[in-house]
Every structure is written in structure tokens, then in C-alpha cells.
């Protein structure tokens with residue numbers, strides 16, 4: 001059974017005071033009886049404020065990235081251990097903005113997954129094709145390459161907890177959501193690759209989130225698809241009301257698998 005996961009990626013938005021305010025507002029709405037797992041990934045400096053303001057709620061905190069080494073002379077970077085100590089449970093790895101602006105490769109994504117696991121964090125590994133790749137009809141090749149590059153050789157132990165997020169680059173921050181059908185098609189393909197590369201069990205148990213202009217008005221349609229096990233939300237996760245509404249929609253739909 002795959003428990004739905006509703007995750008927010010705040011990217012470079014919401015400093016400590018805004019995060020605290022968001023946390024207070026969300027907590028005030030009451031989250032105790034919701035069935036989906038809830039995750040928020042704020043900027044590093046806001047982790048503590050958000051965690052403290054959501055104390056006593058089921059909301060979990062995640063990092064947006066980590067360095068592939070455990071420590072050392074890497075100015076401006078953050079380690080998995082530090083994220084863990086700060087209270088993170090998850091960490092995003094290989095987001096398309098990291099791949100595009102910070103030149104992260106599939107090999108680096110693979111190294112970061114291993115590091116996250118060693119640090120006791122659950123990786124949320126992001127994959128997705130660009131508009132050009134989709135228009136050239138190579139979505140399947142791109143997804144296959146990203147998946148194999150990131151996951152090949154990982155132990156069943158890591159695969160058992162790891163979460164995938166399919167985020168078509170052309171749908172991120174553009175207001176252009178993949179249709180539920182387009183997303184489902186790729187999610188089903190990802191599950192097939194997992195089955196071929198690992199096992200039926202891993203394929204059936206791995207959660208695959210969708211990300212890219214997910215909003216209150218399309219959440220139900222997306223989450224109703226058989227292979228969509230949650231959402232990774234950018235813009236709409238910055239507003240308490242929108243994020244809360246999406247969690248409520250997921251609650252109504254409960255688990256998959």
C-alpha cells in the first residue's frame with residue numbers, strides 16, 4: 001500500500017519569519033486527522049523556525065539539496081548530517097533547477113542518494129524531460145537515462161524508502177500542468193522500468209510523486225490516477241490555504257496500491 005505524500009518545495013522563498021508564520025497558520029487549521037504524509041522543504045535557514053512552529057503536528061521537514069560529501073572544505077554547501085541534525089527526514093535530490101542551473105548530472109544524483117541514505121535521510125529523487133525533449137519524442141529515453149543513472153546499483157534497502165518525483169520541466173512554474181493522462185503515462189512507464197531494473201515488489205511499493213504547476217484545482221484529477229502517489233508542489237505550497245486545500249483533497253482520496 002502506497003501512502004500518499006503531499007510535499008512542498010519552497011525553493012528560494014520564505015525566510016525564518018515568514019516560515020514561522022506559515023507554520024503557525026497551518027497548525028491552526030488542524031492537521032491531526034489527515035491520512036497523507038505531509039512534507040515541507042524550506043530554505044536551510046528556515047528549517048528550525050518551520051520545525052518549531054509545526055511542533056506537535058505530523059508535518060515533516062526536508063532539505064532541498066545536500067552535498068555528496070559528509071563534511072569538509074565546500075564553502076556554501078550543506079551536508080546530509082547537518083540536515084538530519086536540524087530535524088529533516090527527507091531531502092530533495094536532482095531537482096531540474098539543480099540540474100539546469102548547477103549542472104548536476106545523473107552520476108552526482110546517484111552519489112547524493114547514497115550520501116542521503118548514509119546520513120539517515122530519505123531521498124526524493126526528481127526526474128523529468130524538457131519541452132524540447134518531449135517535442136522530439138524522446139521523453140522515454142530521457143526518463144530511462146535519468147532513472148538508470150540515478151538508481152542503478154542501489155541496494156533494495158535504499159530502494160525500499162526512496163521516493164521518486166516526476167517533474168516535467170516544461171510544467172514547472174509555467175502554469176502548464178501535464179494533463180493527468182500525460183502524467184499517468186510517464187508514471188506507469190517509470191513503474192515498469194523499476195520492475196525491470198529491480199523487482200515487482202519495489203515497483204509496486206515505490207511512491208512516485210507528480211510535480212509541475214500542481215494546484216488546488218488540478219490536484220484531485222492528478223491524484224486520482226493509479227500511479228500518481230502524491231504531489232511535489234512549488235508555487236501553491238507557499239500559500240497556507242492552497243497547501244492545506246491540497247492536503248484535504250489527498251485525504252479524501254487516501255492510499256494507493
Ligand SMILES: O=C(CO)COP(=O)(O)O
Nearest residue numbers: 009172173212213234235
Ligand atoms: O518544481 C516544482 C516542485 O519541485 C514545481 O513547481 P511549481 O508547482 O511552482 O510548478
